[in-house]
Amino acid sequence: MKADAPETRAFLKMFHRWLPDFFVDDHVTDGMDYQYDVTFTLDDTPDVAPATAQWIHNTVTSELERKVNASGHLAFPTYVTLNDDTDPAKGLASIPIRRASPLGR
Numbered sequence: 714m715k716a717d718a719p720e721t722r723a724f725l726k727m728f729h730r731w732l733p734d735f736f737v738d739d740h741v742t743d744g745m746d747y748q749y750d751v752t753f754t755l756d757d758t759p760d761v762a763p764a765t766a767q768w769i770h771n772t773v774t775s776e777l778e779r780k781v782n783a784s785g786h787l788a789f790p791t792y793v794t795l796n797d798d799t800d801p802a803k804g805l806a807s808i809p810i811r812r813a814s815p816l817g818r
């Protein structure tokens with residue numbers, strides 16, 4: 714991992730000291746404007762322990778969506794991006810979370 718910026722080095726030091734079981738990496742949309750206030754995706758791929766993937770799939774995703782919506786914002790469990798970063802007129806693309814059981818891999 715490239716770690717040229719002081720902020721990156723400080724983050725890596727903190728992360729390795731803390732070693733969290735759950736980590737949220739959040740980003741802004743760089744000015745994209747669409748109907749959802751928050752879009753998200755959670756990693757439940759084969760790289761994640763099966764019990765953790767099941768918890769993410771069955772509990773975290775729906776609870777996160779419910780709580781964000783209850784706070785007055787509109788959440789959608791799909792990461793949304795542009796089809797072409799240089800031309801928004803070309804539409805949006807999505808990377809949906811898997812709705813099938815993560816244990817059926």
